Amino acid sequence: MLKKLYATFCSLNLGLWLMTGVMVTLAIGSFSKASSEGGGLNDMPLLFWLQRAPLGYSWWLWLCIACIAVLFVNALVCSIDALRKKGRSVAPHLMHAGFLLIVLAHLLSAYGGFKQQLQLPQGDSFGFPDGERVVVERITGDVGPMGMMSGYRADLRTADGVHGVQPNHPLFHKGYGIYIKDVALSPVPVALFEVHREPGALAAFVGALLFTVGNLMLLAQRRGR
């Protein structure tokens, strides 16, 4: 029984069918209202959204997750099986390991992610769960020749000093990222902030690194063949 199960999960055909399943469900999902801007899928952690969304709205995502879950086991078993045999290259299995870590990263973020938008004028503040206040000390911006904002920043005071926040340069504080999204300078300087927690980010980065190393090794091995 266990041998049969092992052989099933080791199967290349199973992997190919699961990949097809993931592609088909994602393609259906791309036309669904759920993945549109008003669908709410990007406004909360995935697992919370799945608990709240009606099945008629989210069925494609449940199917996709089911395919990815089995694909996860399939990739894991295939790699273990291949690595038990001598003389096999580790490159594809590093890529598998990277893929597995990225799936785990998504799971972590889907469970423990957090996102909140705040619109605050200069001098206002917002609080962290432990009671610490973060004060918006200063909001500045540069208007380009075409009237668009060419750059903007806010100085935030936390318990350990003043830190600047700019587009692409968030402030990471106590496990949260504070992002500045937009700024209006008149009648009073106001900034739109987003506070994020992405617990899967490190796992996703390590996964991407492993995948890239495996990919480069594979390319080197295939050179000239």
Place this chain on the structure above:
Amino acid sequence: MKPLLITSALLFAASVRRPVFVVALACSLAYLASRGVALGRLPLIGPQDTLAFFSGSIGLMALPFVYDRRLSGVRWFCWGCGGLAALFAVLALPFPTLNMPLPPVLDTYWFELHVALAFFAYALFGIAALLGGLFLRGAGRPVLDLQYRAALVGYSFFSLSMVCGGIWGYYAWGTYWLWTAKELWTSILWMFYSLYLHLRLKGPAWERGFAWLGIAGFAITLFTYLGVSMLMRSSHSF
């Protein structure tokens, strides 16, 4: 600078011989360089710049294949690559040239790497599709090996592009993943080429299927790049 783009399109379309292809590529790269100098960054925003960049990427990525000795007897391969590059250069022409400064959130090397690598990958997927067509028209096994190589290198560029996009997204938006149509089709494309590369393990019985998949992959590529931008609302739309 548009005359350079027009010249590159005409020369690509006429590139039956390899030297013509090289001159067309030089014109295309000169056009992109002139845009880059004018903008002070890589020209990667708006339909005109991205289509011209795609055209130049096809020319650049096709160069090693055009000069591969296994394809030296197949004259129409060079013309096919040139035709593909010409098509996207011509598509770029009707669109206006956008000279606006980069929005602050796009002003990072991660964004430029993300987009440039994606176009190199798209170009290689296009070349893989041409090689698939060549194999189906009776060319031998070495052509299929070249198709695999183009797709593998394209897949590597595409994976790196996704990694750069994830890092950029994390610093710009607060998350390395968004549920939008573009991200979903990007994942479909990546998964498709993962399937394609795994299918090779099934052996010679699947050779024709493999060649067809290389062609289908480029159709998905075009939908991911153009279809999603034109038909669906997404953070990546033009």
